Amino acid sequence: MDLLPIQLEILIRQAIHAAQAAGDLPEFDLPESLTVQRADPAHGDYASPAALQLAKAARRKPLDIATAVAAHMPAVDYVGAITAAPPGFLNIRLADDWVLEQVEAIIAARDDVFALEIGAGQRAQVECVSANPTGPITVGRTRGGVIGSTMANLLAALGYAVELEYYFNNAGRQMQMLGRSLQARYLEALGLAFELPAEGYQGDYLIELAKQLVAEHADALKDESWERFKTLAEVAIFEWIEASLNRIHMKFDEFFNENSLYESSAVWEVLEALEQRGYVYRSVLHAAATDEERAQVKPGAKEAVWFRSTAFGDEKDRVLVKSTGEPTYVLPDIAYHKNKLDRGFHYLVNVLGTDHIIEAQTVARGLEAIGYDPEPVHVLLHQFVTLFEGGEKRRMSTRKGEYVTLDELVADVGADVVRYFILARSPNSHLDFDLDLARTQANENPVYYIQNAHVRCAGIFRQVAESDLDTTPPADLSLLGEQERAFVRKLLELPEIMVQAYTELAPHKLAFYALELAREFHPMYENVRVLHSEVPHDVARARLRLYAAAQMVFKRLLTLMGMSAPDVM
């Protein structure tokens, strides 16, 4: 079944046509979409301002249109009442019986509760983190990881077969510098003469790693090249990275090495494809260079290979191969995305920091230029993380060894808090991560409020197991009161939130919904007791079904966010 707002929109359309056929409304063209949204509970479950939108075309008062639509609304089991309200809203209330039936449907679905089929039979891939293995995972990269893994969980719930991928480059100047830095630290640990490169990596982790190497190999490596040390560093750092990410419940299916695109010559095939289609030229300067730029060209300057990206709306052409003969990052990146599409993924998400926006656009243009449709590639950009400690902004640099690692953060506040803290804001908003605040507020956190809802449900069932209450279904759910029914209505919002988070690439919607749901749960828990001498057994049994459903949904929600759903805290 489609989501309720979609169903309701269809019903409203049918009602309009019926009203027109009956002569209660004049003929007019309907817009492509009519708004149906969640309503203030005082008004109903859903509301539609459709009549207000149609007033002009129909040349009738909005309230008259709404009244006519309400009168001709087709009867279905899930709609209880539809009424017109000034100035022309349609208020729709779900049928009570139908709402109560959903309690059993939720329980029956278990861990798959609210699973959807949007992506059924399709493959999706989420790429995130993708930091080169030059040091520990920092807080900045963590944001992309949390967002990416949540999107991956979400896509799986929508029916996609999902893979999580990490793209990296273990060649290049950065990695050479890493190798040389480790080499220096190794010689230092042996007490030999050493020189840390001027642009070298200064983090303590290389000193630690060097000590390990001495412990394992003594001085056997002292005459090895920097390449050997680069490999040693890379292997060790990747182990750390994977372990760190595992701590926040992230597991990658694939680590994709950029270098494989050279080994398979995929990079050069892309260049050839671009060339064949006429989007490549060789020149010292880009085609739209100004006279001023031309005047500054030094004699004997070598030509570079350019991508005519302006043919696809770019503001300037981009270099594919430098005058040194070495490709820029652009070329392998296009090859990488071609590779992803060739692997048969139907839906791709790239989680990137906003500083990579140009890169994302260039890749899309490159794919188009070689005849690929970039439509399946969805770019989820997130703003930066600024870390504060002691009221001061902490500037991060992996190379200088200035950073706060994910591990430190997890050690301070725990994995669930890290994930929720990051997830509970729009990717579009700058994230000020105040370390002191995170530490002191660890116990005053929404995370615990949400998880406590799950704990309380689990607690009830622990107690029930020791009581003499007969828990075998069925239970008479009609014994549930208003507060309980309102809560079930809130539970039923989750699939709509999931679809919104998916279509808008906005995983933070899950985090806010979780808090709202907990906010409705706890007051109910205070009032709606199960095990109490004054609660009749049949009422207690009905309430147990409610709490079983609540527990199921909280677990689903926490799992989607990559958080744990504890039974005790």
Added chain:
RNA sequence: GUGCCUGUAGCUCAGUGGAUUAGAGCGCUUGUCUACGGAACAAGAAGUCGGGGGUUCGAAUCCCUCCAGGCACGCCA
């Protein structure tokens, strides 16, 4: 300088055209409870939605302009 993002309660942030009083968490004030885990519940104070102008039946939301912060404008990745 140009483009993109951001500016909403003391703090951290939702909400980006729809329903008299603009929401949440934290913090603050005042209460509740010898019933399933109190990391709870209830009540309250707190906002010129950065400033100004415009469009609309209706604007935090769209348009213009100004102010403030971030990011991007490389033959770096």
